[in-house]
Amino acid sequence: MKDLAYAEATIAAIATPVGPGAIGVIKVSGNLCEKIFHRLFKPRKKIKEIQSHRLYYGYIVDPETGATIDEVLITLMRKPHTYTREDVLEIYGHSGYLVLSKILELVLREGARLAEPGEFTRRAFLNGRIDLSQAEALLDLIEARSEKSLKLALNQLKGALSEKLKPVRDALLSALAVVEVAVDFPEEDVELLAHYELAANLENQVISRIQELLKNYHQGRLYREGIAVVIAGRPNVGKSSLLNALLAEERAIVTPVPGTTRDIIEEFINLKGLPIRLIDTAGLRQTQDVVEEIGVKRAREKISQADVVILVVDGARLPEEEDLKIYQEIKTSPYIVVVNKIDIAQEETLNEWKKIFPEEKTVFISALTGEGLEALTEKVFEVVTGSTEEIVPSVAPNLRQKMALEAALNALKRAVTNLKQPNVYPELVAVDLREALDHLGEITGETTTEDLLDRIFSNFCIGK
Numbered sequence: 001m002k003d004l005a006y007a008e009a010t011i012a013a014i015a016t017p018v019g020p021g022a023i024g025v026i027k028v029s030g031n032l033c034e035k036i037f038h039r040l041f042k043p044r045k046k047i048k049e050i051q052s053h054r055l056y057y058g059y060i061v062d063p064e065t066g067a068t069i070d071e072v073l074i075t076l077m078r079k080p081h082t083y084t085r086e087d088v089l090e091i092y093g094h095s096g097y098l099v100l101s102k103i104l105e106l107v108l109r110e111g112a113r114l115a116e117p118g119e120f121t122r123r124a125f126l127n128g129r130i131d132l133s134q135a136e137a138l139l140d141l142i143e144a145r146s147e148k149s150l151k152l153a154l155n156q157l158k159g160a161l162s163e164k165l166k167p168v169r170d171a172l173l174s175a176l177a178v179v180e181v182a183v184d185f186p187e188e189d190v191e192l193l194a195h196y197e198l199a200a201n202l203e204n205q206v207i208s209r210i211q212e213l214l215k216n217y218h219q220g221r222l223y224r225e226g227i228a229v230v231i232a233g234r235p236n237v238g239k240s241s242l243l244n245a246l247l248a249e250e251r252a253i254v255t256p257v258p259g260t261t262r263d264i265i266e267e268f269i270n271l272k273g274l275p276i277r278l279i280d281t282a283g284l285r286q287t288q289d290v291v292e293e294i295g296v297k298r299a300r301e302k303i304s305q306a307d308v309v310i311l312v313v314d315g316a317r318l319p320e321e322e323d324l325k326i327y328q329e330i331k332t333s334p335y336i337v338v339v340n341k342i343d344i345a346q347e348e349t350l351n352e353w354k355k356i357f358p359e360e361k362t363v364f365i366s367a368l369t370g371e372g373l374e375a376l377t378e379k380v381f382e383v384v385t386g387s388t389e390e391i392v393p394s395v396a397p398n399l400r401q402k403m404a405l406e407a408a409l410n411a412l413k414r415a416v417t418n419l420k421q422p423n424v425y426p427e428l429v430a431v432d433l434r435e436a437l438d439h440l441g442e443i444t445g446e447t448t449t450e451d452l453l454d455r456i457f458s459n460f461c462i463g464k
Contacts, residue, residue, distance in 0.1 A: 011115035012107045014100050015463035021095035033087035036110045037076050039063050052078040070099050085127035118460025132445030133161045145275035148392045149223040160395040171205040176433045182426040199419035210409050220396020226275030230302050233312035234322050238340040241367035243280040272381050308334045315339040337362045343369050401443045408439035
């Protein structure tokens with residue numbers, strides 16, 4: 001466990017990614033910010049008094065040698081109106097990694113230490129500027145891959161989940177207060193615990209609301225994390241052509257030679273707001289080619305991990321035994337069958353394909369002309385979401401929050417079961433209600449552990 005001096009030290013980091021760019025940013029937070037400002041910054045014009053949250057133009061200068069390091073803009077933001085609720089210093093220099101590293105080195109020489117991953121946001125949480133669910137939303141915001149996942153992250157960042165949980169916690173606290181009175185005054189003649197009524201209140205005001213949040217988890221996960229869609233099938237049926245058509249670019253090599261694709265090709269597309277990871281795989285067949293055999297093995301691994309499998313078959317040729325074998329492999333997973341090459345297929349051949357696969361799972365397309373692609377994207381969306389409508393919840397828990405909600409729900413169900421018994425043991429009900437409150441507190445950070453915070457903030461980049 002880190003000591004107090006380490007935890008309260010001034011921290012610093014390069015806040016912009018490595019690589020070419022217009023500017024690079026050094027971020028500093030802590031009590032040494034004003035001292036560092038005076039020690040390292042030489043203003044272009046004389047400053048009578050440093051104003052908070054104002055940009056100043058000048059140079060970063062090494063105080064030991066007097067050498068100018070970079071031409072910068074700099075701002076000192078005094079607490080508590082800052083991201084971390086500590087004094088914050090931001091230096092905007094040129095984006096070269098060497099010059100930013102030199103500035104950071106000077107900052108560290110003045111007494112700051114290098115920030116850990118996510119430490120700026122961790123301090124914002126510890127200092128009460130945001131709760132834990134908002135801190136996690138920041139990571140979702142950074143990693144958002146579509147407009148809808150961005151909107152979901154913004155709602156969480158604004159405290160939407162905390163707002164949903166507040167009436168739940170209030171109702172739970174009121175119920176606990178009633179139960180604890182019954183625990184404290186067990187020998188009173190008046191019945192202090194109207195247990196059937198209390199059970200109904202918990203079901204209507206607490207349990208139902210938690211269940212509603214849990215229902216949103218699946219939809220939220222789809223938009224937050226995206227899904228993996230694997231394109232599978234025999235060689236030369238048009239898998240790579242389909243990938244190129246969906247991406248609207250020539251990403252994969254397409255030739256008439258079977259077995260052209262020997263490795264995995266992955267690309268992201270946005271489908272009705274859903275981030276989709278499209279995975280093109282090697283054609284599935286028996287082969288003596290060592291390299292192709294490795295590709296086939298990797299293809300099967302990807303198929304086993306896929307959220308949805310698109311089985312592509314050649315609609316211009318009659319079904320082959322290999323097609324049916326692959327179908328048997330994938331049909332236990334969510335799947336769609338794509339009958340390709342309808343632009344050159346005969347009607348009687350297509351009719352043979354219609355006899356094999358369920359109509360509701362089959363889409364007829366031409367990857368070459370684009371016919372049927374829109375129907376395919378609609379079908380993918382329907383298979384993934386279970387709906388043809390774009391239903392994005394205003395707030396949805398992540399996996400950690402979902403697990404906390406489920407634990408709270410289980411404790412509440414035990415409490416309600418007890419309350420519905422003819423002889424109620426209020427002490428046991430109180431234990432379950434307190435446990436539920438603790439689990440809800442894990443979501444916002446009101447009840448948490450150092451290990452949990454380490455696990456959450458270690459996913460952040462240094463400088464955030």
